[in-house]
Amino acid sequence: MANSKPEPKKLFIKTYGCQMNVYDSERMAEAMGGAGYVETKSPDDADMILLNTCHIREKAAEKVYSELGRFRKLKNENPDLKIGVAGCVAQAEGEEIMRRQPLVDLVVGPQSYHKLPQLEAKARSGEKALDTDFPIEDKFEILKKRPKAKRAPAAFLTVQEGCDKFCAFCVVPYTRGAEVSRPAPRILDEAQNLVERGVREITLLGQNVNAYHGAGPGGNAWSLAELIWALNDIDGLERIRFTTSHPNDMSEDLIEAHGTCEKLMPYLHLPVQSGSDHILKRMNRKHTAESYLRLIRKIREARPDILMSGDFIVGFPEETEEDFQATLDLVEEVKYGYAYSFKYSTRPGTPAAERAQVDEDEKSERLQRLQSLITRQQREIQDAMVGKTVNVLFEKPGRLTGQMVGKSDYLHAVHVADAKVEIGDIARVEITDSAANSLAGRIKAA
Numbered sequence: 419m420a421n422s423k424p425e426p427k428k429l430f431i432k433t434y435g436c437q438m439n440v441y442d443s444e445r446m447a448e449a450m451g452g453a454g455y456v457e458t459k460s461p462d463d464a465d466m467i468l469l470n471t472c473h474i475r476e477k478a479a480e481k482v483y484s485e486l487g488r489f490r491k492l493k494n495e496n497p498d499l500k501i502g503v504a505g506c507v508a509q510a511e512g513e514e515i516m517r518r519q520p521l522v523d524l525v526v527g528p529q530s531y532h533k534l535p536q537l538e539a540k541a542r543s544g545e546k547a548l549d550t551d552f553p554i555e556d557k558f559e560i561l562k563k564r565p566k567a568k569r570a571p572a573a574f575l576t577v578q579e580g581c582d583k584f585c586a587f588c589v590v591p592y593t594r595g596a597e598v599s600r601p602a603p604r605i606l607d608e609a610q611n612l613v614e615r616g617v618r619e620i621t622l623l624g625q626n627v628n629a630y631h632g633a634g635p636g637g638n639a640w641s642l643a644e645l646i647w648a649l650n651d652i653d654g655l656e657r658i659r660f661t662t663s664h665p666n667d668m669s670e671d672l673i674e675a676h677g678t679c680e681k682l683m684p685y686l687h688l689p690v691q692s693g694s695d696h697i698l699k700r701m702n703r704k705h706t707a708e709s710y711l712r713l714i715r716k717i718r719e720a721r722p723d724i725l726m727s728g729d730f731i732v733g734f735p736e737e738t739e740e741d742f743q744a745t746l747d748l749v750e751e752v753k754y755g756y757a758y759s760f761k762y763s764t765r766p767g768t769p770a771a772e773r774a775q776v777d778e779d780e781k782s783e784r785l786q787r788l789q790s791l792i793t794r795q796q797r798e799i800q801d802a803m804v805g806k807t808v809n810v811l812f813e814k815p816g817r818l819t820g821q822m823v824g825k826s827d828y829l830h831a832v833h834v835a836d837a838k839v840e841i842g843d844i845a846r847v848e849i850t851d852s853a854a855n856s857l858a859g860r861i862k863a864a
């Protein structure tokens with residue numbers, strides 16, 4: 419029986435990896451909305467499954483292949499189901515994915531999402547569809563619509579993509595390409611649209627976000643600080659964050675903004691990767707442990723209560739126990755509120771892949787030592803919040819009746835029982851308790 423209006427097709431997107439992939443998945447869903455798709459939360463009833471993948475470490479890529487294998491049953495049950503791989507594994511492996519996993523109909527790299535509807539149509543016609551070009555045209559511009567749907571209060575906004583730094587361990591310069599900054603007026607327009615849809619906090623995203631140098635309204639390049647100051651003027655936008663930064667791009671104006679820009683939150687993710695100068699040199703980081711520590715002192719002069727966050731790699735080729743000890747010393751000195759640490763993972767095609775590798779057990783042992791130090795430090799910083807009053811942006815109901823959960827200025831998760839606040843409210847909360855991964859508190863009367 420023919421329907422007068424076709425049922426929308428269902429799209430299931432699974433996102434791996436960083437926040438930029440979260441942002442890209444939202445844009446892919448919007449692009450496919452134009453092709454008659456609505457999102458579904460389960461792969462079981464989907465007409466199309468898209469895996470938005472991460473290639474940063476070996477395990478991340480392997481997970482994609484094992485996940486794909488699990489879709490065989492669904493594809494047997496529904497031969498019309500189309501399966502696509504997007505993101506950095508798509509970019510790095512291209513056609514190889516279809517050879518290794520013939521279930522895959524479509525492969526699309528991170529710079530080609532605006533072409534998804536065409537690729538989907540091609541896949542529907544029974545052909546394999548692939549696009550991993552780095553096109554000249556601006557995918558953001560082509561994806562740009564002015565959607566109206568209500569949004570959660572905290573949103574990501576990609577302002578910069580790609581990386582020119584070529585750290586010796588990292589695939590990003592190869593999968594995401596060279597640094598590109600979006601023009602400031604388009605970012606401000608997108609931010610304004612987000613605010614109209616209920617957003618109160620925006621996290622500016624970029625692989626190297628503080629190297630941002632997009633064209634301002636007059637054509638001159640704006641720094642990230644200039645962009646932040648312009649966002650600061652948007653009524654209704656209350657909080658601005660940015661991630662991820664490289665120490666060498668922490669310009670004076672950005673450091674100063676941390677002290678003077680009211681909406682810029684006191685939280686900074688500034689990866690250092692290692693505390694050993696020898697390893698930093700071999701990583702091609704172009705800074706030393708001391709220059710990083712000096713930078714942090716300067717940032718703290720501008721904003722004494724800033725909460726620092728970082729990334730670390732243990733077991734980078736040639737790392738000795740002494741090098742590793744230097745990393746522990748640096749962590750002790752900085753005192754991180756959050757830190758993410760990883761075992762070095764060999765990425766084919768990157769310079770470090772060719773070098774003498776550290777024994778796997780040694781890497782595991784170092785990771786464990788580093789993580790226990792980081793966990794202790796994080797906990798101390800979190801526990802020290804007890805008794806303080808912080809601003810909390812409420813994002814969702816908690817598990818208990820009447821409970822609401824939000825984030826403090828410092829990005830700590832905060833639970834409040836019987837909160838009597840709405841999603842999107844910002845309230846003063848007195849912190850009363852600190853648990854493993856979150857704080858608890860009570861609303862302070864105004």
Ligand code: 5AD
Pocket residue numbers: 474475587588589689691729730731760761762763764765
């Ligand atoms: N092995 C382990 N960790 C890595 N990272 C990037 N490349 C690798 C790799 N080959 C980590 C870095 C980076 C974070 C996003 O991932 O710490 O800051």
Ligand code: SF4
Pocket residue numbers: 581582583584585588589590591625626664
């Ligand atoms: Fe990778 Fe970051 Fe280094 Fe760029 S700066 S190569 S994204 S680790």
